[in-house]
Amino acid sequence: MWRRVASSLSPMISSSSSSSRSLALNQAASGLKLGEFFSTHMINPEERVSPPKEKAPFITFVLGGPGSGKGTQCEKIVETFGLQHLSAGDLLRREIAMNTKNGATILNLIKDGKIVPSEVTVKLIQKELESSDSSKFLIDGFPRTEENRVAFERIIRADPDVVLFFDCPEEEMVTRVLNRNQGRIDDNITTMKKRLKIFNALNRPVIDYYKNKGKLYTINAIGTVDDIFQQHVLPIFNSFEQFKESRHVNPKSTISSSLVESSS
Numbered sequence: 593m594w595r596r597v598a599s600s601l602s603p604m605i606s607s608s609s610s611s612s613r614s615l616a617l618n619q620a621a622s623g624l625k626l627g628e629f630f631s632t633h634m635i636n637p638e639e640r641v642s643p644p645k646e647k648a649p650f651i652t653f654v655l656g657g658p659g660s661g662k663g664t665q666c667e668k669i670v671e672t673f674g675l676q677h678l679s680a681g682d683l684l685r686r687e688i689a690m691n692t693k694n695g696a697t698i699l700n701l702i703k704d705g706k707i708v709p710s711e712v713t714v715k716l717i718q719k720e721l722e723s724s725d726s727s728k729f730l731i732d733g734f735p736r737t738e739e740n741r742v743a744f745e746r747i748i749r750a751d752p753d754v755v756l757f758f759d760c761p762e763e764e765m766v767t768r769v770l771n772r773n774q775g776r777i778d779d780n781i782t783t784m785k786k787r788l789k790i791f792n793a794l795n796r797p798v799i800d801y802y803k804n805k806g807k808l809y810t811i812n813a814i815g816t817v818d819d820i821f822q823q824h825v826l827p828i829f830n831s832f833e834q835f836k837e838s839r840h841v842n843p844k845s846t847i848s849s850s851l852v853e854s855s856s
């Protein structure tokens with residue numbers, strides 16, 4: 593469970609400046625900065641960061657172009673390994689549906705295939721992470737840009753354990769999106785062309801970043817949904833200790849070390 597460490601301590605800081613000073617001193621002595629213990633809305637309402645966790649969550653980022661099959665494979669990962677699925681696109685669409693203060697702006701950006709300001713998206717993800725009882729997350733469609741990535745690191749103060757990249761040819765992505773039939777406002781050829789351009793310009797650098805960090809798993813996204821899952825996705829999760837209870841699902845699955853990409 594990913595719970596706030598801060599909540600039981602926070603009254604101390606607001607009720608007494610001397611006790612807050614001594615708390616700060618204690619934290620300094622233990623090597624922790626004040627801001628690492630408390631949500632900074634007590635310090636600066638615009639810049640709230642997540643407090644450290646009792647136990648670090650297992651975070652998977654799921655990347656790939658529009659229509660590459662991220663959401664489809666996430667459903668299968670959830671079924672098999674029980675991670676909590678957070679789709680950045682779904683969180684943004686929920687803002688539109690709920691007509692929140694950002695809803696209209698988000699709608700216009702999505703219609704145009706553009707990227708919503710990172711602060712907005714990261715805060716939606718932050719809310720989900722902090723209110724969840726899960727400790728294993730699949731964050732789908734995020735980070736889309738280097739700005740997204742940096743904002744996540746700054747606000748959430750966590751790094752992904754795994755980054756999946758569903759690598760799919762453009763014509764296939766176009767075919768899939770135009771046949772998706774889920775009533776999405778961006779599933780049309782005009783927006784799709786813009787989304788592909790933005791993917792190539794802004795998401796590729798993020799993919800390269802995680803490749804250089806040795807965290808990237810590139811998955812060939814051509815094939816049936818089940819084959820992609822069984823042959824490529826399942827072995828990745830099976831290779832992690834955190835998912836060993838689920839290994840009975842396919843005990844023969846093993847991961848080839850060459851699957852993990854690194855530029856070094």
Ligand SMILES: Nc1ncnc2c1ncn2[C@@H]1O[C@H](COP(=O)(O)OP(=O)(O)OP(=O)(O)O)[C@@H](O)[C@H]1O
Nearest residue numbers: 657658659660661662663664768769772815816817
């Ligand atoms: N391996 C596959 N082969 C054929 N069709 C697929 C495959 N995987 C997914 N699809 C279909 O392609 C469409 C797009 O898939 P999905 O919604 O999972 O993509 P996505 O990467 O989440 O796209 P987006 O970024 O636009 O949300 C869906 O209609 C889905 O059923």
Ligand SMILES: Nc1ccn([C@@H]2O[C@H](COP(=O)(O)O)[C@@H](O)[C@H]2O)c(=O)n1
Nearest residue numbers: 680681701702705706707708733734736
């Ligand atoms: N990190 C993100 C994710 C999504 N968006 C916007 O939502 C659109 C749909 O996203 P999907 O993941 O569901 O394809 C996307 O084209 C962006 O307009 C975003 O801004 N930032």
Ligand SMILES: [Mg+2]
Nearest residue numbers: 662663679681
């Ligand atoms: Mg999707």
